[in-house]
Amino acid sequence: MTRLLIALLLILPALSAPRAQTNDGALEITVAGGEFEPISLAAPGFFGAPGAAADLAQRIRGVVLANLEGSGLFRAVPPEAFIQQIDDFDSAPRYADWQAINADALLTGRASIEADGRLLVQFRLFDNFAQGQVEGLQFFADPAEWRRIGHKIADAVYARLTGEGPYFDSRIVYVHESGPKGQRVKRLAVMDQDGENHRFLTDGRQLVVTPRFSPVDQDLLYISFERGEPQIYLLNIATGQQEILGNFPGMSFAPRFSPDGRQVVMSLSQGGNTDIYVMELATRRLTRLTDSPAIETAPSFSPDGRRIVFESDRGGGQQIYIMSASGGPATRISFGQGRYGTPVWSPRGDLIAFTKSGGGQFAVGVMREDGSDERILDASFLSEGPTWSPNGRVISFFRESAGANGAASLWSVDITGRNLKRLTVPGAGSDPAWSPLLP
Amino acid sequence: MTSTFKMTLMAGAALLLAACSEEPPEAGGPGGNPSSIGALDPASVAYFQQTVGDRVFFETDSSRLTAAGQQTLVRQAAWLAENPAVNVVVEGHADERGTREYNLALGARRAEAARAFLAAQGVAPSRLRTISYGKERPEQLCSAENCWSQNRRAVSVVAGAPTS
Numbered sequence: 001m002t003r004l005l006i007a008l009l010l011i012l013p014a015l016s017a018p019r020a021q022t023n024d025g026a027l028e029i030t031v032a033g034g035e036f037e038p039i040s041l042a043a044p045g046f047f048g049a050p051g052a053a054a055d056l057a058q059r060i061r062g063v064v065l066a067n068l069e070g071s072g073l074f075r076a077v078p079p080e081a082f083i084q085q086i087d088d089f090d091s092a093p094r095y096a097d098w099q100a101i102n103a104d105a106l107l108t109g110r111a112s113i114e115a116d117g118r119l120l121v122q123f124r125l126f127d128n129f130a131q132g133q134v135e136g137l138q139f140f141a142d143p144a145e146w147r148r149i150g151h152k153i154a155d156a157v158y159a160r161l162t163g164e165g166p167y168f169d170s171r172i173v174y175v176h177e178s179g180p181k182g183q184r185v186k187r188l189a190v191m192d193q194d195g196e197n198h199r200f201l202t203d204g205r206q207l208v209v210t211p212r213f214s215p216v217d218q219d220l221l222y223i224s225f226e227r228g229e230p231q232i233y234l235l236n237i238a239t240g241q242q243e244i245l246g247n248f249p250g251m252s253f254a255p256r257f258s259p260d261g262r263q264v265v266m267s268l269s270q271g272g273n274t275d276i277y278v279m280e281l282a283t284r285r286l287t288r289l290t291d292s293p294a295i296e297t298a299p300s301f302s303p304d305g306r307r308i309v310f311e312s313d314r315g316g317g318q319q320i321y322i323m324s325a326s327g328g329p330a331t332r333i334s335f336g337q338g339r340y341g342t343p344v345w346s347p348r349g350d351l352i353a354f355t356k357s358g359g360g361q362f363a364v365g366v367m368r369e370d371g372s373d374e375r376i377l378d379a380s381f382l383s384e385g386p387t388w389s390p391n392g393r394v395i396s397f398f399r400e401s402a403g404a405n406g407a408a409s410l411w412s413v414d415i416t417g418r419n420l421k422r423l424t425v426p427g428a429g430s431d432p433a434w435s436p437l438l439p
Numbered sequence: 440m441t442s443t444f445k446m447t448l449m450a451g452a453a454l455l456l457a458a459c460s461e462e463p464p465e466a467g468g469p470g471g472n473p474s475s476i477g478a479l480d481p482a483s484v485a486y487f488q489q490t491v492g493d494r495v496f497f498e499t500d501s502s503r504l505t506a507a508g509q510q511t512l513v514r515q516a517a518w519l520a521e522n523p524a525v526n527v528v529v530e531g532h533a534d535e536r537g538t539r540e541y542n543l544a545l546g547a548r549r550a551e552a553a554r555a556f557l558a559a560q561g562v563a564p565s566r567l568r569t570i571s572y573g574k575e576r577p578e579q580l581c582s583a584e585n586c587w588s589q590n591r592r593a594v595s596v597v598a599g600a601p602t603s
Contacts, residue, residue, distance in 0.1 A: 180580075182577055182578060183576075184575070209539060210539060210540065225572075228568075229571070250547075251547055251571055253540060254540040267540070267544065269543075269547040269571070271551055272502070272547050272550065272551025272552065272555075273548075273551075274544040295548070297540050297543075298538075318537075341540070341541050355538050357538070381582070382535070384539065385538070403580075403581060406582065
């Protein structure tokens with residue numbers, strides 16, 4: 001994965017001269033709350049010299065709009081509604097024309113192929129009601145990277161207009177499933193967050209489950225039954241290099257990286273008893289964090305690395321607890337009806353996602369770290385295994401339908417509970433894990 | 440392929456028995472399985488699976504051995520005493536009504552419960568290994584209690600004996 005060269009696109013004097021005072025908060029949306037109106041965005045065109053550049057410009061525009069509309073926070077204004085016909089990247093917007101059709105924001109772009117063969121893409125974002133340019137960037141990249149430029153532009157627009165962090169330039173690794181229910185073939189696969197650039201990482205000869213992305217690079221942890229008992233493996237998806245994490249006595253599973261990527265917290269089972277351990281990757285030094293006859297598993301670090309949320313049946317049933325990252329006493333945080341498991345701390349720290357079961361259903365939801373404000377985002381026969389988008393705004397998870405012909409599917413939902421949608425994968429998929437933003 | 444076919448036959452027999460029993464029956468057991476009459480070498484894997492009974496079942500979210508399960512394990516231990524060259528991998532399984540990682544831990548508990556019982560019955564610990572499959576390898580595929588009760592299991596897989 002090559003690094004994109006990104007530079008601020010200077011505001012053109014001709015456009016900035018009549019610019020009104022930029023109102024930073026003009027378009028910021030409110031995350032919570034019952035009433036919600038998507039931001040309306042007009043994107044008249046991405047321009048390019050006839051040929052390759054024009055073609056790439058249109059495709060990049062398509063990626064940008066698909067991301068923004070797919071987030072559920074934006075609505076594209078149909079071109080038929082446009083009053084001002086912008087046909088040049090350097091045209092000045094007539095804000096009144098855009099206000100008249102209730103277009104909150106205006107996005108224009110341009111692509112060209114440089115003499116050295118690199119693709120140059122520029123874009124400008126205007127706030128039609130504050131009447132000024134609010135963002136402008138240019139990207140140099142290999143033309144083969146045109147999709148990533150689309151994701152980067154969408155991220156810049158999204159971040160600027162919603163006040164949330166970016167997340168479109170990211171990937172999802174998951175477990176592709178095929179074969180009958182009793183003999184599932186499971187393969188690790190990775191794809192862009194929008195389902196593109198799908199590829200397999202394992203060949204299906206070994207049963208694999210629960211991949212987890214490093215929060216800092218393109219390393220994965222996952223579980224393979226290759227040696228019989230389930231064990232944790234470490235895989236670099238850029239190089240394809242993989243290794244077993246350690247020669248543990250008994251089963252090792254439920255791994256997650258620390259926020260700095262230097263440690264792995266996990267479960268080891270010995271003599272039928274499952275406890276939580278942490279391993280420093282550089283030295284492979286292992287430290288035990290829990291010591292009880294209960295099942296202690298599914299640990300996840302807080303974003304500051306100081307605490308660990310996990311599940312335990314020490315109180316009788318599966319519930320969620322928080323302890324210090326060095327172990328010691330734990331505080332139970334889940335008190336609703338039913339069982340709670342698979343806690344995952346949001347990368348922005350405000351919420352913990354979980355799987356809840358009871359009454360014949362499984363649900364995915366979020367709660368605060370003190371257990372308050374529990375919100376169920378999806379419930380079905382089986383909804384399980386939430387993972388956070390890099391900005392902590394969206395959750396992906398999987399469902400599995402009932403019966404002998406039941407199948408797994410990948411889904412995403414906004415933390416407000418809006419915009420529930422199925423992710424497109426070739427076949428059935430489970431155990432999604434979202435990557436950090438790409439470098 | 441052969442082993443899959445046998446498993447299907449056995450599961451079919453277990454289901455027939457389940458219809459008139461409160462608790463899931465341990466496969467085989469004294470009285471035998473109709474499909475095995477007169478055909479099996481008592482030292483064979485097939486005899487162990489069908490006549491001795493290769494599996495025990497558990498209640499929901501439990502790793503406690505039932506009375507029927509303990510009887511099956513007593514028979515397994517006796518058979519293993521008769522066949523000292525055979526080693527065992529005890530597989531622990533869970534039904535689909537739990538999260539993936541919890542079920543791996545639960546399967547480990549179930550496998551250990553069966554392993555510890557066999558060891559207490561005199562089977563050398565060096566002959567016994569465990570592995571948890573969690574909910575990854577259900578044997579009955581419907582999403583109802585009569586299937587889940589068959590999937591909450593610990594199966595003793597024997598190696599080193601003739602197959603039939």
